[in-house]
Amino acid sequence: MKKLKIVTIGGGSSYTPELMEGFIKRYKEFPVSEIWLVDIEEGREKLEIVGAMAKRMWRASGYPCEVHLTLNRREALKNADFVTTQFRVGLLDARIKDERIPLKYGILGQETNGAGGMLKAFRTVPIILDIIKDMKELCPEAWLINFTNPSGMITEAAIKYGGFEKTIGLCNVPLRYMMMASEALDIPVAELDFKFAGLNHFHWHRVWDKTGKERTDEVIEVVYNPNSTKEFKGMENIKDIKMLYEQIKDLGLLPCSYHRYYYIMDEMLKDELEEFKKGETRAEIVKKLEAQLFELYKDPKLNYKPEQLSKRGGAYYSDVACEIINSIYNDKGTTMVVSTRNNGTISDLPHECIVEVSSLITSRGPQPLNWGHFDSAPRALVQHMKGMEETVTKAAVTGDYNKALHAFIINPLVPSGKIAKTLLDEMLVAHKKYLPQFREKITQLEAQLSH
Structure with a gap:
């Protein structure tokens, strides 16, 4: 079998041991010969710590894979077969x-939704386009597997504006919901069939057993009915407040955790404001957790993924990231949930837009499974959200302030009008170091503030 070169941009991430574990587990199916972990100067210390641990993991495995650490992205990318991205700008x-900043105004603050998610896209899109520019020159046949959030919008920028069709967006959330359905029905995941459709962090799904019988309504009853006696553990990074049973029953589809920000916004905001006052937002908790993880990673005897990493919010990351590479490399046709071109899969959305859908993963990349139309309630939301995502992506690519403002005004989690503009302006200035496309506007805003 052809040996493989894999490059991970954001290699100093605390998630890297997950990735190494996934490659080690699948080595006999795809023999990775080189892994290059790439980071920036600000991430040098973390890269060296987690890189040393990655090397220990491979030595313990007994497999002949070389792990390289570098701050030189171009050096790493030359002749790569797969490039994975898991970086966080800033x-x-x-x-x-x-x-x-949004919570200061009484507005939901979240990593990939609302104002926070839009600013993360503004910071990240220019970097993914730079990476693609290098890939077109140094490894034009490679696949780009993007895990960087907001994954759907970053994938949209890569394909539509970067012109790199061999890009696939990934997320670990769908796998968690497959496991939840398995628990609810007491049937192994392998004996169930799923179909997901929507956008990244904004999808719904249905479930069937192997006899062809749909079991979606049963899962709704077990998970959302207040009289249900079963308890379910949700995502580590989202407070597990129950959505309204009557509404989910009418929906007839299983929502993901992130729908809480739209379906029960009042309760989620109340909870976030309480955490904000205590200095315990999710980001602040994660920063402390990450510091603890890196202390563990420094242990020269540690050569396996520690259990504490599951608290970070990226559980099952390796299974998703590594299995998609496995399925492309071996043309397996595995069914996975990915962000890719719609191509008519969801009838209610533009043909060329990026959606998150169940797809067969082959050597040609994702082959989306047809979903068809949504009913009126989810259709209204998904069309609104897709329009908002496209506006955010255009603003991120062009640095057009007016588009950025428009995106804030139409985002369901940001109040429209002057408060949207005030919030946008403050966040642009706060992140100015990482927003070169908005430099001119930010200079104007700072001049206004100085008066």
Whole structure:
């Protein structure tokens, strides 16, 4: 079998041991010969810590894979077969601003939704386009597997504006919901069939058993009916407040955790404001957790993924990221949930837009499974959200302030009018170091503030 070169941009991430574990588990199916972990100067220390641990993991495995650490992205990308991205522009301090600044105004602050998610896109899109520029020159046949959030919008920028069709967006959330359905029905995941459709962090799904019988309504009853005696553990990074049973029953589809921000916004905001006052936003908790993880990673005897990493919010990351590479490399046709071109899969959305849908993963990439139309209630939301995402992506690519403002005004989690403009302006200035496309406007805003 051809040996493989894999490059991970954001290699100093606390998630990297998850990725190494996934590659080690699948080595006999796709023999990785080189892994290059790439980071920036600000991430040098973390890269060296987690890189040393990655090397220990491979030595313990007994497999002949070389792990390289570098701050030189172009050096790493040359002749790569797969490039994975898991970087965070501005590190966790930027995420803290994304969460705390909106909450200061009594507005939901969240990493990939609302104002915080839009600013994360503004910071990240220019970097993914730079990466693609290098890939077109140095490894034009490679696949780009993007895990960087907001994954759907970053994938949209990569494909529509970067012109890199061999881009796939990934998320670990769908796998968690497959496991939840398995628990609810007491049937192994392998004996169930799922179909997901929507957008990244904004999808719904249905479930069937192997006899062809749909079991979606049963899962709704077990998970959402107040009289149900079963308890379910949700996502680590989202407070597990129950959505309204009557509404989900009418929906007839299983929502993801992130729908809480739209379906029960009042309760989620109340909870976030309480955490904000205590200095315990999710970003601040994650920063402390990450510091603890890196202390663990420094242990020269540690050569396996520690259990504490599951608290970070990225559980099952390796299974998703590594299995998609496995399925492309071996043309397996595995069914996975990915962000890719719609191509008519969801009838209610534009043909060329990026959606998150169940797809067969082959050597040609994702082959989306047809979903068809949504009923009126989810259709109204998904069309609104897609329009908002497209506006955010255009603003991120062009640096057009007016488009950025328009995106804030139409985002369901941001109040429209002057408060949207005030919030946008403050967040642009707060993140100015990472927003070169908005430099001219930010200079004007700072001049106004100085008066």
